[in-house]
Structures are given as structure tokens and as C-alpha cells.
Amino acid sequence: MAESVTKQVPEIRLDPLGADHHGEAARMRSLGPVVRVILPGDVPVWAVTEHALLAQLVTDSRVSKDWRNWSLIQDGTITDEWPLVGMIKVTNMVTSDGDVHLRLRRQLTRAFTRGRVEQLRPRLNEIVSALLDALPGHAVGGVVDGVVDLRPHYAYPVPMQMICELVGVPVDWRPRLRESVDSLVRTNATAEEVVATQRDRHELLNRLVELRREEPGPDLTSALIELGESDPEALSQEELIDTIWMLVTAGHETTLGLIANGVRALLTHPDQLSLALDGDAETWSRVVEETLRWDSPIGNFPARYPLEDITIAGVDIPRGDAILAPYSGVGRDPAQHGPSADRFDITRPQTKHLAFGGGPHICLGAHLARLEARVALPALFARYPHLTLATDAAELPPVPSFFSNSAATLPVHLGTPNPT
């Protein structure tokens, strides 16, 4: 599929199984500041490999986020059967520019301000506490010495319950939505799986909109439906469906990864864990920021499309090509974080990272994600202070994806809990 590309720019094929995000990012960096990346299906895109270049790229107004500007979609090379199409061909704020982006983002900004998010804390505490109570019940082989997988039983339900309550998704619909998100981020899915997932997702979201139209509640779906009905210019049906989808996806897959990666980082760095256990809320906020920098749950995010020919670090990128944002990769860029960039260190003085992106598309849910992780992580270790990994960290299987950077399972021994 790839037409001939500029010969002197190094090329790398991303591993669709996401087996070694950080090793791959280090290899990309060693090849140069801008590399040619080959995606499944031999689809050629670009990636910048340095923090400073990514920080510029996300604020560059010559670069669009709208997939309609990708020449391989325009000329029909990429079809709806391409396995990664579900991450790209959506119509919401993530994939829009300028006034359209502002219109779609403004509708939701108020729901995610620091103040509004802080009001969710009591409900979050309840959810976390109930999940912690339930953990021993999931232990296979005895409560203290048995094994619990923290990914499905803690890291996932904390953000999933929060976002589904905000969006108004009924409890029994959530597992199907989760399956859909899971299949979306997997970069090793087959064409048939992709088409089936897209169909399933559309059907589910259309039913959700019907349900909330008939039974409105104090949730974001009902609010968006009302907005679209009172002013069709404000939100089309397609934008409504894709916005709800984006909220559910962005609202849990990422934070699930953050909580799981935070637990893994602490359990594999006992010195940092004991600093955290001896610390206060500020220390836990450092844990969260360092996890975001060192092991960002977003690996490589699609995509940006130059609206004119541009040059980045001496490399010419033609108009209409696609550029990936390697968020987890730049978190360990030594040019930004110094020679110790590879080390997980919650005491590092400078933790500025790009895990939430930057520029006009900076993460809308950053306050919510931070709150969830700042509550879920200390609560877990306060209740189960003797928590240990039940397997060697190197054995933890990765999520098969270059979009998501996290372990697919997180088996632990709970140890003796603290009394509640």
C-alpha cells in the first residue's frame, strides 16, 4: 500500500501486539527526531519522537485533526475494513478543528472543570470503598495468599463506573460497551472483527440515545440530546453518537491504564512505594504525575494531518499525510527529562509531561483522571498495605495495542488487609 517514501528518513514498523512500548520508543528516538512509521496493512504515517517536537506539533495550527484531510482516506486506499479505522473515522471534538472543535468542546467543558469534578469525590470514595471491600471475594486460592487480578476488579471499574454514571449508561449495558472499547484499542484485530465491533457500537449507542430520549436523567447524554433538539445546528445526530462514544472510551480506557500502571510501578519500586506510604496527598499526586510521565497509558495516538507541506526537524512532511503522537514514548525523552528519564522517581523535581496532550485538544478529562487516580491508588495501598505482585513484572502480558500502553492482567496477592 505504501507509495515510495523519502528514502533518507528511517522507517519502523509498529508492533501491533504492543509487546514493548518503551523499547520501541527508544528505538524510534535513536533513529531520529522524525521517523516514518508503518502501520498494519502497510499504511505509512509519521511520528515525532521528542517531547519538544510533540509539544510544538500539538499546538501547530497548520496541522488538522480531521481524518477527512488524510489523503489515503480521500483516495480510497484506506477503507472501513482497515483494522484501525475505528480509532480514526469518528466525528467528535477529537477529530475536528477550529470553530467546529470549539463548538463541540464548549458543550462539555463545564462538566469537567476542576470544581465540578471535585464535587464527584464523595461518589468516587463510595465506589472505591465498595470495590476494595469486594476484592477478597475475587481472590482465587484464598484471601491472603490467593491471586486477584486488579485490572478487571479495580483499575477498570473505578473509571468505568464514574464515566458511565456521568454519561447515563445503565449498569447492565456496561460489559458490552467495554467489549467494544477493548476491541477498538486492540491493534491486532481482523477486518471482520472491526466491522462487527463498529456495527455493535453504533447499535448500542443509538439505543442509549433512544433510552435517554424517553427517560431523560441528570446525565450528559440527556443534556446533549436536549441541546441537539433545541438547536440542531449545535449538535448533529452523528456528532451526538460519536461524542458519547468518545466520553465512554476516553473516560475509562486511559484512566484504567493509569491506575494499573501506577500499581505496577509502585509494586516494582519498593523504595518509591515506601515514600508514598509515608507521604501525604501531595506525595500521591507526585506518584500520579510520575506514572503519567514514565508510563503514560496512551502509547501512540492517531493522528494529525498537515494542511500544507511542513518541515519538522529538517524532514519534509507533505500535506495530507498522517502524523502519530507517541505520548508514552516522549515521557522518557532524556532531552526533556535528563539522563534519569528511564527511572520511576516520584521525587524528581521536574515532572512536566505531555500525557494529557497540549494545545486546543488538551485532555478534557484530565481533572477527572487525576482525581480518580489520586483517590484509587492511596486507598488501595491503605487497605492492602502488604500487596505484592503475584507474578514477575516482566511476565505481565501487555494489552495487544500500540494505542494503549498497559498490562492486560495485574495479578496480585492482597496480603492481610487493614481493618476498615
Ligand code: HEM
Ligand atoms: C489518565 C487518563 C487520561 C489520559 C492519559 C488522557 C490523555 C488524553 C490525550 C493525550 C488527549 C489528546 C489527544 C490528542 O488529540 O492528541 C486527550 C483528549 C481528550 N480526553 Fe483524555 N485522557 C485521560 C482521561 C480522560 C477522561 C477521564 C476523560 C473523560 C471525559 C477524557 C476525555 C478526553 C476528551 C474528550 C479529549 C478530546 C479533547 C479535544 O479534542 O478537545 N480523557 N486525552
